[in-house]
Amino acid sequence: MGLDTLTIARAAEMLKSGQITSVELTKAVLERIEAVEGRVKAFVTLCPDLALKMAHEADKKIAKGEAGPLTGIPIAVKDLFCTRGLPTTCSSKILEGFVPPYDAHVIEKIVEAGAVIVGKTNMDEFAMGSTTEHSAFFPTKNPWDLSRIPGGSSGGSAAAVAADMCLAALGTDTGGSIRQPASHCSVVGLKPTYGRVSRYGMVAFASSLDQAGPLTKTVEDAAILLQVIAGHDKRDSTCINEPVPDYSAALAGDIKGLTIGLPKEFFAVDGVDPEVALAVENAIETLRSMGAKTVEVELPRLRHAIAAYYIIAPAEASSNLARYDGVRYGLSVRDGSSLLEMFCNSRSAGFGPEVQRRILIGTYALSAGYYDAYFGKAGQVRTLLVQDFARAFSKCDVLASPVAPTPAFALNEKVDNPLTMYLADIFTIAANLAGICGISVPCGFGKGGLPIGLQIMGSHFGEPSILKVAHAFERNTDFAAKRPDL
Numbered sequence: 001m002g003l004d005t006l007t008i009a010r011a012a013e014m015l016k017s018g019q020i021t022s023v024e025l026t027k028a029v030l031e032r033i034e035a036v037e038g039r040v041k042a043f044v045t046l047c048p049d050l051a052l053k054m055a056h057e058a059d060k061k062i063a064k065g066e067a068g069p070l071t072g073i074p075i076a077v078k079d080l081f082c083t084r085g086l087p088t089t090c091s092s093k094i095l096e097g098f099v100p101p102y103d104a105h106v107i108e109k110i111v112e113a114g115a116v117i118v119g120k121t122n123m124d125e126f127a128m129g130s131t132t133e134h135s136a137f138f139p140t141k142n143p144w145d146l147s148r149i150p151g152g153s154s155g156g157s158a159a160a161v162a163a164d165m166c167l168a169a170l171g172t173d174t175g176g177s178i179r180q181p182a183s184h185c186s187v188v189g190l191k192p193t194y195g196r197v198s199r200y201g202m203v204a205f206a207s208s209l210d211q212a213g214p215l216t217k218t219v220e221d222a223a224i225l226l227q228v229i230a231g232h233d234k235r236d237s238t239c240i241n242e243p244v245p246d247y248s249a250a251l252a253g254d255i256k257g258l259t260i261g262l263p264k265e266f267f268a269v270d271g272v273d274p275e276v277a278l279a280v281e282n283a284i285e286t287l288r289s290m291g292a293k294t295v296e297v298e299l300p301r302l303r304h305a306i307a308a309y310y311i312i313a314p315a316e317a318s319s320n321l322a323r324y325d326g327v328r329y330g331l332s333v334r335d336g337s338s339l340l341e342m343f344c345n346s347r348s349a350g351f352g353p354e355v356q357r358r359i360l361i362g363t364y365a366l367s368a369g370y371y372d373a374y375f376g377k378a379g380q381v382r383t384l385l386v387q388d389f390a391r392a393f394s395k396c397d398v399l400a401s402p403v404a405p406t407p408a409f410a411l412n413e414k415v416d417n418p419l420t421m422y423l424a425d426i427f428t429i430a431a432n433l434a435g436i437c438g439i440s441v442p443c444g445f446g447k448g449g450l451p452i453g454l455q456i457m458g459s460h461f462g463e464p465s466i467l468k469v470a471h472a473f474e475r476n477t478d479f480a481a482k483r484p485d486l
Helices: 008-017 022-040 049-064 105-112 155-162 179-185 219-229 274-289 300-323 341-350 351-366 372-393 418-423 429-434 465-473
Strands: 043-046 074-078 118-122 168-172 188-191 212-216 259-263 293-297 398-402 437-445 451-458
Touching: 008 022, 008 219, 022 043, 022 049, 022 074, 022 118, 043 155, 043 398, 049 118, 074 155, 105 118, 105 219, 118 155, 155 168, 155 179, 155 212, 168 219, 179 188, 179 437, 188 219, 188 465, 212 219, 219 437, 219 465, 259 274, 259 372, 274 293, 274 398, 274 437, 274 451, 274 465, 293 300, 300 351, 300 372, 300 418, 300 429, 341 398, 351 372, 398 465, 437 465, 451 465
Parallel strands: 074 118, 074 168, 259 293, 259 398
Antiparallel strands: 043 118, 168 212, 188 212, 188 437, 398 451, 437 451
């Protein structure tokens, strides 16, 4: 087993004790990237020189006794976090070659903590998709089966972690875009409570839904990385000024007596693969055997969640993406005879089909005659869903469900059928609409060796509870320890 297979926690111990250096660890990760990236295609930008420079600086910190839990740890970053001096493309042609003059808040935090950035990961263009096939550059492949999707939109980050091309990665979750690829790639993916992590410098898709979070090899590592990136930031008006608890401390102890809610609507969804249903049922039985209690709860408005999400998210995307006009930055196609033609030509050439589809849907939903009928009504449904979750959490500590209705499907299988792809988000989007937290933890494999994830959801700022349950499950199973054979 090479150094690239280490977890954050184990690598930090070895760095602190002097068993390894950050330069050695970073070189091992860069060698791993060189060996497998050509097949997986997880990165859009690699920065080996910068990584080694950061590793040298980390070793100096460690030598002075100034090391933290992330000092010297190689991390990958989804390519919608602004990074000073490194391209930030959102996997879109309209931003190809754009180099931000500043860092996103989460980048500032991990750099301050001494982490080593090895590269920017591939994604669905502007985070719009569930497969990473909608990247303007190339699709990313699932390390467990290179003929299948890794999930999306944080598919590049999930694939990089699963393939040991980094020890952890940052992703974003707008409707499941951390949890779903984590499930498909057998890694841990955590979507924090909305407002727990600053969105400053994170290129917006849907501002009321987007949230940054970690993808890691273990639940312990997710707690470590969340500890670094969480907290108030006055530059983001949606970032909530609440104290950040000790997430690693929350992992201690057992879950005896804890109550897990099972939303009956989640377990009555049509089209769930029998292998997924069995794996999740077995996972829940494992939690029961550890002393947890289960209770059935109801989320009656869940049936409207997908419809509400696919009005709210495209509407916010339509507004956010209006800034890409070919004038101020990014791609500019100036072969028209008027300013309007330049706008149209630049946006037509710069945005891919999925982004254009969502902009059109969102613009329609926001138009004068339809705002109340569509966007306004979707907002009302969202409020009712928040109330449903509040009632559910009055009866339990956390909720459990599948992450995705099927294991990873084949590349190109659904790329021309967007409705089918949208329906695959049934288990994840409700958490984003309600603003609550959720985590995906590996819970099994199908007959074809494809990973399956268990979703644990918590109430607002309930990260300690979901981390505790996920960590307890991980300790009592061996799914997280398995790695793909690349």
